[in-house]
Amino acid sequence: MKTPTPNSLINESSPYLQQHAYNPVNWLPYNTNAFEKAKQENKLVLISIGYSACHWCHVMEHESFEDEEVAVLMNKYFINIKVDREERTDVDMLYMQAVQIMTGQGGWPLNCFTLPNGKPIYGGTYFNKQQWLNILNNLSELYQNNKNKVIEYAENLTNGITEAELINLNNDKSELNDLKKILELGIEKWKLRFDNFNGGPQKAPKFPLPNNYLFLLNYTNNNQNFELQNHVNLTLTKMANGGIFDHINGGFARYSVDEYWKVPHFEKMLYDNAQLAFLYCKAYIKTNSNLFKQTAIKTLNFIKHEWFKDGYFFSALDADSEGEEGKYYVWEKEELREILKDDFALFSDYFQINEIGYWEDDKYILIKNENTSSILIQNNLLIQNLEQKIDECILKLKNEQLKRIKPGLDDKSICAWNALTINAFCEGYLSFNREEYKTVAITGINFLLNNLIKDENLIYRVYKNNTIKIKGFLDDYAFTIEALISCYKISCNESYLLKAKDLCAYVLKNFSNPNNPLLFYSQENNLIIQTTEISDNVIPSSNSQMANNFYEIGRYFNDDNFIQRALNMLEVGITNFNNYGAGYSNWAILANKITQPQFDVAIVGNNVNTILLELYKHCPTYPILAVSKHTSSLPLTKDKFVPNQTLIYVCKNKHCYLPVNTVKEAINYFEN
Numbered sequence: 311m312k313t314p315t316p317n318s319l320i321n322e323s324s325p326y327l328q329q330h331a332y333n334p335v336n337w338l339p340y341n342t343n344a345f346e347k348a349k350q351e352n353k354l355v356l357i358s359i360g361y362s363a364c365h366w367c368h369v370m371e372h373e374s375f376e377d378e379e380v381a382v383l384m385n386k387y388f389i390n391i392k393v394d395r396e397e398r399t400d401v402d403m404l405y406m407q408a409v410q411i412m413t414g415q416g417g418w419p420l421n422c423f424t425l426p427n428g429k430p431i432y433g434g435t436y437f438n439k440q441q442w443l444n445i446l447n448n449l450s451e452l453y454q455n456n457k458n459k460v461i462e463y464a465e466n467l468t469n470g471i472t473e474a475e476l477i478n479l480n481n482d483k484s485e486l487n488d489l490k491k492i493l494e495l496g497i498e499k500w501k502l503r504f505d506n507f508n509g510g511p512q513k514a515p516k517f518p519l520p521n522n523y524l525f526l527l528n529y530t531n532n533n534q535n536f537e538l539q540n541h542v543n544l545t546l547t548k549m550a551n552g553g554i555f556d557h558i559n560g561g562f563a564r565y566s567v568d569e570y571w572k573v574p575h576f577e578k579m580l581y582d583n584a585q586l587a588f589l590y591c592k593a594y595i596k597t598n599s600n601l602f603k604q605t606a607i608k609t610l611n612f613i614k615h616e617w618f619k620d621g622y623f624f625s626a627l628d629a630d631s632e633g634e635e636g637k638y639y640v641w642e643k644e645e646l647r648e649i650l651k652d653d654f655a656l657f658s659d660y661f662q663i664n665e666i667g668y669w670e671d672d673k674y675i676l677i678k679n680e681n682t683s684s685i686l687i688q689n690n691l692l693i694q695n696l697e698q699k700i701d702e703c704i705l706k707l708k709n710e711q712l713k714r715i716k717p718g719l720d721d722k723s724i725c726a727w728n729a730l731t732i733n734a735f736c737e738g739y740l741s742f743n744r745e746e747y748k749t750v751a752i753t754g755i756n757f758l759l760n761n762l763i764k765d766e767n768l769i770y771r772v773y774k775n776n777t778i779k780i781k782g783f784l785d786d787y788a789f790t791i792e793a794l795i796s797c798y799k800i801s802c803n804e805s806y807l808l809k810a811k812d813l814c815a816y817v818l819k820n821f822s823n824p825n826n827p828l829l830f831y832s833q834e835n836n837l838i839i840q841t842t843e844i845s846d847n848v849i850p851s852s853n854s855q856m857a858n859n860f861y862e863i864g865r866y867f868n869d870d871n872f873i874q875r876a877l878n879m880l881e882v883g884i885t886n887f888n889n890y891g892a893g894y895s896n897w898a899i900l901a902n903k904i905t906q907p908q909f910d911v912a913i914v915g916n917n918v919n920t921i922l923l924e925l926y927k928h929c930p931t932y933p934i935l936a937v938s939k940h941t942s943s944l945p946l947t948k949d950k951f952v953p954n955q956t957l958i959y960v961c962k963n964k965h966c967y968l969p970v971n972t973v974k975e976a977i978n979y980f981e982n
Contacts, residue, residue, distance in 0.1 A: 323774040324394040325720045326362040330371060334381035337392040340401055342836075348389040348426035354453050355428070356384065359393040359402050359420040362720040363564075363577035363626040365635055366436045367419040373439045380442060387450035388423075395420070396625060396724055397772050399783055400832045403841050404471070409433035411470050423449055428838045429464040430471075471839055489901040492884055493529070496898070497538070500891035505569065509545030511892065514569040518549060518562060520585035521850045524592060525895040525902065528931045531596055532906055546593050549586075550605040551678040556639060557661065558676070558707050560612030562586050563629075572677060573669060576636040576717070577629035580617060580724075581849050583609050584731035591734070591741040595927050603742070610738045613731060614750055621757030622773060623731050628718035638714050640673040641707070649710055650703050657703045659685050660696075723773040725762050725782055728754060729789035730849070736796035740926045748800050755797045755806065758790060767816040784831050784843065784852035787817050791859045795866075802918055802937045804944055807866060814863050814872060817856060827878035828853050844883060850896035854883055858900050865910070865934045868945045876900065903932040908963050909980065912936040912946045915956025924973045925958070930980055 318338050319331040330337050338344040340357070348355045358375075360367035374380045384390050395402035395418065405422040408430035409415075415435070422433035432449060453460050505512045523542050530539040549555060552571030554563050561583050563574030590606035593599065617624040631638045643663055647654045661667065661676040669675050679685065686696060735751035738744060762770045762778055769782030769790060794810035797803070821829040823842065831843045831852060843851045857879040864872030883897035891898065909930045913921050918937050929935070936946035950959055950969070957969040960979040967979050 319392055323772070323777060323779070324362075324397055324722055325718070326360060326367075326394040326396075327392055329362065329368075330375060330392050333371065333375045334378050334385075335375050335390050336381075336385045337390050340391050340393045340398055344389055344391050345426060345428060351389070353387060353389050353426065354431070354449060355424045355426060356388045356390045357393060357401070357405055357422045357424060358391065359395045359405065359422075360418045361395050361626070362718065363579065363628045364418050365575065365577065365629045366417075368630060370419050370436050370442075374437070374442045377439060380439065380446070383443065383446045383450070387446065387453075389426075396720075397722070397780055399785070400837060400841065403831060403843065404837050404839060405430060405433065407471055407474060407841070408467060409435070411467065411474065425461065425464050429468045431460055431464045431467065468838060475839060475842060489884070490905050492887060493898060493901055493905070496887040496889075496891040496894075497526075497529070499888065501537070501541075503892070504541050506541060506544065508570050509541070509548040510569075510571070512569075515565050515567045515575070516554075516569060516571060517565040517848060518554070518582065518586055519848060519892065519895075520582070520589040521846055521899075522892050522895045524585075524589050525899050527589070527593055527596060528899065529902055532902065532931055542593070543597065543599075546590065546602060546605075547680070550590070550601055551680055553667075553675040553677050555605065556612070557678060558639075558704055558711065559616070560608030561616070562609065573675060574636070574639075575629060576639055578627040580613070580623055580625050580727045581730055583613055584727065584734045585849070587613065588730075588734040588737045591737040595741055606738065607742065607744075610735060610747060613734075614746075618750060618754075621753045622723040622761075623728050623754070624719060624721045625724055625727060626720040627716075628720075631715050631717045636669075636673075636675075638711065638717050640669060640675055642672050643674060646674075646707075649706055653699060653703050656685070656689055656696075656699060659688070660700055721774065725758060725769055725771050725773070725786040726789045726849075728758060729786070729793040732758075732793040733789070733796045736793070736800050739800050740923065743923050751793075751797055752801055755793055758793075759809070763790070767813055769813075781832075781834060783833075784817070784821055784829055784856065785849065787813055787821075788852045788855035788859060791817075791863075792855060795859075795862060799922070799935050799937060802939050804938070804942065807944065810859070811863050811867060814856075814859060818875070826882065827875065828882055829856055829879075845886070845890075845893040846896045847893070851883075853879060854894070854896035854900065857883065858896065858903075861900060861903065862934065865908075866936065866944070866946060877904075880904075906930070906932055909933040910936070910946055910959075910961040911976070912938070912950055912959040913956065914938045914942070914947055914950040914959070915952065916954075917956035921956055921958065921973060925976060928973065928977045928980065 316331045317333060317336050319327045322328060322339055393401050406416045406420055409420060409422055412433055417435045419436055422430050424430045437445060503511050510516045523545060526538050526542045530542060548571050554566045554571045554574045561578050564577050564579050564582055565575050567573045567575055587606050587609040590602045594602040594606060629635045646663060650657050660679055662679050663674050667674040667677045686693060732751050732754040735747045738747040739751065762773055769786045770778040771780040771782045771786050772778065791810045791813050794806045798806040817829065820833040823830055828842050831841045844853055845851055846854055857876045860872040861876035864876065880897060880900050883894060884901050887894040887898055911933045916939055918939050922937060936944065938947040941951045942948055955971060957971055958976040959969045960967050960976055970976055
């Protein structure tokens, strides 16, 4: 039972923290006051981390944190801190590392017990009520009766985290001279883990990991590797047709619990959908697949409809509604028959309302039938007639869903995730020439500039209710810089590119590690250890993205200092690609950029937009695209404006061709 009296979380803006504001546990937000209180009262600290869309976080709250018996123990012996991992990623990163060292695994909910000074002593993920009670009793007893042993363990564990943070610099430069060889060897090992029947990796659960397939997509395009190409196309096809994709509303769930992309973990995250929309845009340009095009458009439209408001994007939709996971998204056969009537049989074939789509408790997940040709023949339909009928059915189901209770919305706005989404809408505009996507992107980047980026280029991470908080972490800077570069391309607004350069300089000044070329995750050293994010996960690592940014900005401004910093970072980041390619794919993207011919393409004149949209689909994989409608002082567009003409300037490996005024002529330069 929730008590009528709120705890200290009632004053927090995070929806996740608000969810716990009426727990009988005396939760405190993460700040120095909480640790001072622990020192004064000589109590262990519990740091409990989760996020609003996390199903098992809700389960543990209901079983333990809402329970009076549990709360009595927690309040008596511990100072209890609740953390939204999406707001305080630095805290999550540190204690996730501690728990992984202790247990060999991690996840959310994340529960880590520490000394009053924040040094960890014990942790894990989900515990049921009885397990949790045992842990609380055992730890409180151990701390009271054998404090020195607890302190010794905490010191050893903290030393272990410190050692894990040490960056091994590769002094054998010969290994890094041939980046092509590094990529080839890493991919050969990576291929051993491919599922070439269902797509993705040979394991369950399956996460989409968009950056993996973005790298492989571009690599296959540059190297004519048809085996990889087939794997990427298979994976993207299976995901787009599978249950992980919401065929009614658009957008992807966070992951599939099985190896078939069938049963999703139904929460939807902004960062997943932004990156997947971007990936499917790129895949459409490479393959001209209508499935990839429609998947990208439906995902972008879902984001715009569900999460875009007043210039910013919300963060997530919960997996649960009315206390049941997936209730909003799944259907019973008789329910579908009643709603769709004469079209039920056709819809049932198209979305496999049979043993393939069956989930549990007489409920079905929509999984698109890949054999549409047989459906056309059986029903004597043309493809356009089939698509029209399916669209009509989907509209009926959308209207039916309006009667259901929607999953909970996490309405805070995270800077880094907004930037990822802006980048996706830029790509949507370039891929499909939809002006509405350009409008969303420019509105979004201006919102960040006006509301989350303050004087002296200080970025804030979280926006909610007209309030900003928490100084930005490295990912906030990394993805904002990327988004600024993309917005410059689609708008010709040079101030975006200049701002990206300024933010790169700010990052070097405020995030640099004096002992190696990589960057700290936080610009503030207020945790027991300052962490460094290297490996690429569901979101690419902030270091790999900054290395990509430095390289691009260096090329835009002919700045060898930025380029050299990118190369120095790459020397560290790419060394692990050989052993685990999937965890270093954004580093591999930079390595792949460097191994390809270096194209600089400038489009200058009044007709920039038209030529850009036409040329974009034919560009090499990694061009530096510079655009200007008038005279410009930027290095790549300076002295290139000619009145009453729009000219295309192409340079390859620092060799410049004569300017041309048609896309066809520019393409000839790319192919030479």
